[in-house]
Structures are given as C-alpha cells and as structure tokens.
Amino acid sequence: MNTITVEFILNGKQVGPLQVPQNTMMIQFLHEYLNLTGTKFGCGAGICHACVIIEQTKIEPITHRTCINGVGAFNGMNLVTVEGHASIDVKTEEVVLHPVQQAFIENFSFQCGWCTSGFVNEAVCFYESLKQKPVAKSELRAALEANLGEHVCRCTGYVKYYEAMENLILSQPELVQ
Numbered sequence: 651m652n653t654i655t656v657e658f659i660l661n662g663k664q665v666g667p668l669q670v671p672q673n674t675m676m677i678q679f680l681h682e683y684l685n686l687t688g689t690k691f692g693c694g695a696g697i698c699h700a701c702v703i704i705e706q707t708k709i710e711p712i713t714h715r716t717c718i719n720g721v722g723a724f725n726g727m728n729l730v731t732v733e734g735h736a737s738i739d740v741k742t743e744e745v746v747l748h749p750v751q752q753a754f755i756e757n758f759s760f761q762c763g764w765c766t767s768g769f770v771n772e773a774v775c776f777y778e779s780l781k782q783k784p785v786a787k788s789e790l791r792a793a794l795e796a797n798l799g800e801h802v803c804r805c806t807g808y809v810k811y812y813e814a815m816e817n818l819i820l821s822q823p824e825l826v827q
Contacts, residue, residue, distance in 0.1 A: 654722045660684070661734030676716035676724055677701050680731060688732040688767050691717055698802035700768040704730040704775055710782060711775045732767035735774060749818055750774045757814035761805035769801055769811050777818070780825040787826045790816060 656679070657666030670679060680686045680703075692700030696718035704711045706728040714724070735748035747755070750773045760766040776797040785793045794812050803811070819825045 656721050656725055658724050658726060659728040660686075661730055670721055672720070672722070674721045676703070676714075676719050676721045679721040680716065686731050686733050689716055690764050690767055692764065692768075692802065693717070698765070698768070699772065699800050700765045700802070702768045702771045703732075704771050706730060710779045713772055713775055730771070730774075732770050735770065748774060750777050750815070753814040753818040754811070757810050757817065759807060759810040759814045761803075761807045765801060765803045765805075765807075769798065769803070772798055772801060773811070773815055776815070777825070780819065784825050784827045785819075787820075790819060790826060 652672040653669045654672050655667045656670055657664075657668070659665070665684070668683070670683065677689055677691050680689050681691075689703055690700040692698035694717050696715040699713075699715065701716040702713040703716055704713055705724075711730075735751055737746050738744070739746050748770075750770055754760060754766070754770065754773075759769070776794070791812070794815055798808075798811060798815070801811075
C-alpha cells in the first residue's frame with residue numbers, strides 16, 4: 651500500500667506530519683484519523699456540498715469538497731471545519747458561536763442537519779468576504795443564491811438558511827452598501 655505524508659493546520663492546530671494511505675479521502679481522514687465528524691458525507695460525488703471545509707487564504711476564505719479530494723490535496727493549507735468556528739469566552743467559559751451559527755440556530759434553519767455543516771462553512775466564507783467587499787442591498791438575495799446555491803438540502807430547508815443569512819447581513823450595515 652502506497653502512503654503519503656500529510657501536514658496542515660486544522661482549526662488552529664498543527665496536524666501531522668502523518669503517514670496515511672495514498673487514496674485516503676479528506677472526509678475519511680477527518681472522521682477516522684481525527685474523530686471530527688461534523689463534516690458530513692452526502693453524495694460522494696462532490697455535488698451536494700455537505701462535505702465542504704474552509705481553506706483560510708491570504709485573500710479570502712474558500713471552500714473545498716472533502717468527499718472527492720484526497721487528504722494529500724490539503725497539504726500545507728490552513729483549514730477550518732465546522733468544529734472550528736465556535737470559541738470559548740475566557741471570562742465566562744461559555745461557548746461563543748460564530749454569527750452564522752447563531753443566525754442559523756435563531757432561525758431554526760436546519761431540519762435533519764445533514765447539510766448544515768456545508769451550509770455553515772459556505773455561509774461563513776460569504777459572511778467573511780462581505781467584510782472586505784460589501785454587497786449592494788439590492789443584490790443581496792442574488793449574492794446569497796450565487797454563494798449557497800450549489801448546496802443541496804434534502805429536507806428543502808433553503809428558505810430558512812437564506813432568511814437567516816439575509817437577516818444576519820442586514821443587521822450589520824457594514825456588510826451592505
């Protein structure tokens with residue numbers, strides 16, 4: 651069995667160098683090697699986007715599908731899974747969710763939850779990109795559809811995901827023009 655060495659930053663922590671079988675998909679690596687099961691395996695063909703994780707780049711964050719990309723494709727990257735968005739308030743020791751996570755909860759955006767991690771990651775990327783390049787208020791719905799439109803929700807929860815994001819973005823005037 652051929653192996654490869656993998657090494658990257660994941661949720662702010664160094665992973666590797668580790669030797670893994672060459673054909674290991676990233677989602678398999680997350681689940682089986684790191685016990686991070688928040689990223690979901692949906693279609694296995696890269697179509698549903700339930701499995702996306704974030705790469706933090708110097709320009710802006712982007713998502714990658716983990717069910718069709720081997721773990722070796724992520725070497726050297728700075729990555730974030732759905733488990734990496736929340737933080738702990740050092741004063742209160744309470745969990746502080748990312749604004750996108752909080753908006754999804756407040757709007758009960760998820761139903762079965764299988765697609766939620768993919769929606770969260772894509773929505774976080776969109777939200778963070780708006781801090782650098784706000785969207786025109788009149789173009790917000792189209793921008794949401796362009797950014798979240800490839801995600802498949804088997805329970806048809808799209809309306810609530812979009813409404814949660816629209817409410818969140820409109821509540822922060824610096825994100826819209």
